[in-house]
Structure formats: structure tokens, C-alpha cells
């Protein structure tokens with residue numbers, strides 16, 4: 001039997017004000033019937049369920065317009081869109097607050113250590129550095145449009161139409177990264193793949209029952225990965241803003257993704273990877289690189305103009321530079337060269 005409740009009864013049940021309920025009604029989220037005699041609102045069981053949903057969605061920060069859209073369009077695709085949006089908003093906020101907290105920590109250290117002279121400029125320096133990091137984190141853009149690429153990505157690997165044939169050893173590289181990452185491992189380790197794309201590398205871990213999550217900044221790539229490997233856990237996430245807490249993973253892997261970050265961005269991405277990596281964890285990356293500046297100069301001499309343009313459209317790493325950056329965290333980098341541009345680096 002369908003019950004009918006007055007607005008004060010409903011407000012009492014949920015411990016909220018009647019004004020709040022009227023507000024949700026005004027925004028079109030609730031549509032209670034009216035009593036034909038006195039025009040009072042009559043809430044039925046369905047309205048109660050809807051209000052419960054509204055309050056739950058509000059508690060995780062969804063906006064009124066998002067909630068309205070979710071209530072009106074209950075498809076999985078629409079849910080995913082909204083909850084992914086919210087996942088991004090929450091993770092961005094965590095990143096922002098973490099930077100602010102780190103700055104305050106730093107400033108307070110300085111204040112407790114020193115007397116008054118020179119403090120203003122020290123404090124300003126800390127804040128300026130924090131703002132710079134935020135800018136780098138927030139200004140990365142997908143200028144290659146991976147969402148458009150996602151559907152045909154696997155075909156593009158096979159066709160390898162580019163001028164520099166970066167995919168000619170694709171399968172070999174993925175196998176090697178998998179083998180290096182899973183060598184001598186204990187049971188129950190946690191793996192993270194960054195730039196999971198259509199899931200080709202992660203699927204090898206999945207097949208061998210490893211606990212892996214793949215993150216990518218492209219929703220379409222994630223959609224295809226999930227279609228190919230329904231059991232694969234995927235999440236939206238970027239190198240520069242990894243959506244996980246400190247020391248969450250034993251092993252981080254990545255292939256063909258790191259070269260979408262310029263050098264400033266790589267510095268922050270390395271900090272992020274180290275942040276989410278456990279102390280004795282390892283990182284294995286297969287990607288496009290040069291050994292050092294001289295190696296790049298030498299190789300460029302043998303390339304055509306078109307090939308150089310293609311290489312320079314992305315940011316192939318310089319291994320010497322990466323070595324130096326990882327050393328700041330007491331990590332050692334070793335590498336294997338696979339072909340002219342493809343290397344596998346191991347960081348332990």
C-alpha cells in the first residue's frame with residue numbers, strides 16, 4: 001500500500017528543514033502531489049526514496065543539476081559520466097589541499113626555526129613554489145585527443161603508420177614489462193598501470209590473477225579497455241594527479257604513455273609515482289626515450305624532416321635526466337634499449 005506523508009513528517013524522518021524539501025521541489029528534483037482540498041503536499045513512498053537519494057548524492061558533493069540529470073536519466077552511461085566527473089572533482093580537491101597543507105607545513109617549520117628577519121620572503125617563496133606545482137598539475141592537456149583515437153587504437157598499433165615505426169616491437173615490450181614487473185614477486189602485491197589505454201598490458205596481469213588497477217586520463221580509452229576486459233579495474237586518473245593515497249602500490253607499470261609529459265611535467269609525475277609507491281616498491285616503464293642529449297643529436301642526424309617532426313610532437317625522455325630525478329628519492333634507474341627509440345626502464 002502506498003502511504004502519504006506531510007512535508008513536516010518527511011522533514012522529521014530525515015532530520016532536515018521543510019525549507020530544504022521545498023527547495024528541492026523548486027529545483028524540480030521532487031514532485032509531490034497536492035491534496036485537492038487544501039493544496040498541501042502529499043509525499044508518497046517513491047518521493048521518500050527520491051529524497052533519500054538526493055540527500056545521499058548531496059553528501060558526496062554532487063550538484064543539484066547533476067542530481068536532477070541522474071534522477072531523470074538513469075542509464076549506466078549517464079551515471080558513469082556524473083560519478084566520473086565527481087571522482088575528478090574530489091581528486092583535484094585532494095591534490096589542491098595536499099599542496100596547501102605541504103606549504104603550511106613548510107612555512108610553520110620556518111616560523112618555528114627563525115626569528116623575524118627575512119621571513120616574508122621565505123614564506124612568499126614557499127607559496128610561489130606551491131603555485132607553480134599546482135599550475136603544472138592543472139595545465140596538462142591531451143593535445144593528441146586520445147578519446148577520438150580510442151576506438152581505432154589497437155588497429156593503429158598493428159598498422160604502425162607513423163614515420164618512425166614506434167610500435168614495431170609493441171608486443172615484445174609489453175611482454176618484457178610484464179615479466180620484469182612480476183619477477184620474484186610475493187603474493188598479494190598491488191599493481192598500478194598509468195596510461196592503461198585499451199588495457200593490453202594490464203590484461204597480462206589480470207590473466208595471472210594480479211591485483212591491478214589501470215588509470216588513464218581518457219574516458220573513451222577506459223570504456224574500450226573495460227569492454228575488452230570486463231574484469232579489469234579502471235579509473236580516471238593522470239600521471240600528474242594519481243587518484244590514490246600515499247604508499248598504495250608495490251609496483252607501477254606504464255607503456256607508451258610517459259612521453260606525453262614535458263620535462264617539467266615529468267618531474268611532478270615522478271614525485272606522484274614515488275608518493276603512491278610503497279617504500280620498497282618498483283616502477284617499470286616502457287617508453288620512447290633517448291639515452292642523453294648527445295644520443296638525441298646523433299639520432300636526429302639520421303632522420304628525415306618528417307620523422308623529426310613526428311618525434312618532436314611528443315616528449316621523448318632523456319634517460320640521464322630521469323636517472324637524476326629518481327636519484328632525488330634514493331631510487332636507482334637501470335635500462336634496456338629495445339630499438340632506436342624504445343627503452344624499458346626499471347626503477348628500484
Ligand SMILES: C[S@@+](CC[C@H](N)C(=O)[O-])C[C@H]1O[C@@H](n2cnc3c(N)ncnc32)[C@H](O)[C@@H]1O
Pocket residue numbers: 140146194195196197198199200201215216217218221237238239240254255256257260261
Ligand atoms: C599511446 S597510448 C598507450 C596505451 C597503452 N599503455 C599501451 O601501451 O598500448 C597512451 C595512453 O596514455 C594515456 N595518457 C597520456 N597522457 C596521460 C597522462 N598525463 N595521464 C594519464 N594517462 C595519460 C592516453 O590517454 C592513452 O590512453
